[in-house]
Amino acid sequence: MSIDLRISGGIVVTPSGPVAADLLVDDGRVAGIVGADVAAPADRTIDATGRLVLPGMVDxxxxxxxPGYEHKDDILTTSQQAAAGGVTTMFGMPNLNPPTVDVTTLRDVFDRYTASSIVDWNHNPAPTKFDDIVPMAEMGICAYKIYMVVDTGRTYPHPAGTGIHDHGHLLQIMDRIATTGKRFIVHPHDQALMDYIEGEVLARGENTPQGYASAYAAREGVIWDTAIDVVLRLAEASGCPVHIAHIQTRRSIDAVRRAKAAGVDVTCEVNHWAPFLSTWHDVETLGPYALSYWVPDDNRAAVWEGMRDGTIDIASSDHAPHTREEKEIGWTEMWSAHTGTPGIQYYYELMLDAVNRGELTLERAVDMVARIPAEKFGLAGVKGSLEVGADADVVIADPAHEWTITNDDVLSKIGWTPYDGRTISARIERTLVRGREVYADGVVVGKPGDGKLAAARAEGPAAHAAVAAGSAAEGN
Ligand SMILES: [Zn+2]
Known part of the structure; x- marks a missing residue:
């Protein structure tokens, strides 16, 4: 009997740290982490000498x-970018047309992933239809998503059905979500404060990238901080596990740190732009293409500190592609531009580059992109970690390969990245989903429909027997 695949000679980053070992893969799962001397006949071997063997990102x-905005991207093109970027599981968001708010729209989106995605997937619907909250949980989702945003005069990017700002309504929904055990992702935003602050900026005629950037960061981030304080208090009041999107201010990072110490079940995420693309210089030079948000320097320092000390649990991309036309108008009418930036294709590599620059340890970077999101979103033992019995979602990266990101490499339909021209020091060479290559040597080789719903396994991760010599993660 032979196993399917042996990835030999690399540094395998396991939950207990990096180890020089061979990774054995059989039947789509990790079958062993063994020394080079351990015999295990394999149908195929990949030589990973000098390479990192990492768990795939869970974004x-x-x-x-x-559906609805396929001129920007679609599930296939997004999953192609994911494969190239080392993302083996991606969770979609509900601000679509129609927005994902009930069993019917969720089933439609599931069908679309099933047909098109080349990496594993799940989807975060908005819990705005009360009677659909529990039935959507039973369909296999891992989380819900809400925007604390009520746009005035815009139907995009926060269409009706995806936003709730009323605190009583939020608590009612959180009480219901708490019964499902799923996590509640919240885009924090204080609409009333934003109305006042935006009004002041626009009255001064500052409908520019700089004006927009300043408005969102105004008064040291008051629109974020007040909303996050509310979410943390409601999480405590309801027992609903919450996940705060887009963390970026010093005070809110401190608030999360305190809430965790007090036992609140809260996680938070840092999106690619906060550590890597949010300086005033970026706003000045890239304008609408950099926004997302401006993160003032003292807040960015707090972001890095939160990433290092674990207050910020998770790195997720908030991949948000828009066409050049949708961005260009922002130079003179930023409030009419679509905001958000593409990020899924390069985030893992930017994190590995940050490791090389000494900003983060390798273990911490891998925890943020893979192990912790899997664990906190109900996929422990299945996704996000190279351990026996887990899915063989594997990224092989050269940690010492200097290269320059350019628009020519972009696999998104929009054809641009805010990182065009940036030189980084690590490169992903291969991505495997459940033991099958979806990306190799610069080419996406996965096929539409290869991806599957990422859900907790009924039988538990330990039921799949280790083969060959079994686990030897402590090995050489
Ligand atoms: Zn988003």
Whole structure:
């Protein structure tokens, strides 16, 4: 009997740290982590000498744009970018047309992933139809998503059915979600404060990238901080596990730190732009293409500190592609531009580059992109970790490969990245989903429909027997 695959000679990053070992894969799962001397006949071997062997990224915040906005991206193109970027599981977001708010729209989106995605997937619907909250949980989702945003005069990017700002309504929904055990992702936003602050900026005629950037960061981030304080208090009051999207201010990071210490079940995420693309210089030079948000320097320092000390649990991309036309108008009318930036294709590599620059340890970076999102979103033992019995979602990366990101490499329909021209020091070479290659040597080789719903396994992760010499993660 032979196993399917042996990835030999690399540094395998396991839950207990990096180890020089061979990774054995059989039947789509990790079958062993063994020394080079351990015999295990394999149908195929990949030589990973000098390479990192990493768990695939579990990206819980991805805007696939399908259905409704396929001119920006669709599930297939998003999953192709995911494969190239080492993302083996992606969770979509509900701000689609129609928005994902009930069993019917969720089933339609599931069908679309089933047909098109080349990486594993799940989807975060909005819990705005009360009677659909529990039935959607039973369909296999891992989380819900809400925007504390009520746009005035815009139907995009926060269409009706995806926003709730009323605190009583939020608590009612959180009470119901708490019965499902799923996590509640919240885009924090204080609409009333924003109305006042935006009004002041626009009255001064500052409908520019700089004006927009300043408005969202105004008064040291008051629109974020007040909303996050509310969410943390409601999480405590309801027992509903919450996940805060887009963390970026010093005070809110401190608030999350305190809430965790007090036992509140809260996680939070940092999106690619906060550590890597949010300086005033980026706003000045890239304008609408950099927004997302401006993160003032003292807040960015707090973001890095939160990433290092674990207050910020998770790195997720908030991949949010928009066409050049949708961005260009922002130079003179930023409030009419679509905001958000594409990020799924390069985030893992930017994190590995940050490791090389000494900003983060390798273990911490891998925890943020893979192990912790899997664990906190109900996929422990299945996704996000190279351990025996887990899905063989594997990224092989060269940690010492200097290269320059360019628009030519972009697999998104929009054809641009805010990182065009940036030189980084690590490169993903291969991505495997459940032991099958979806990306190899610069080419996406996965096929539409290869991806499957990422859900907790009924039988538990330990039921799949280890083969060969079994686990030897402590090995050499
Ligand atoms: Zn988003």
């Amino acid at each position: 819980v915040h991805v805007h696939t744009r399908e």
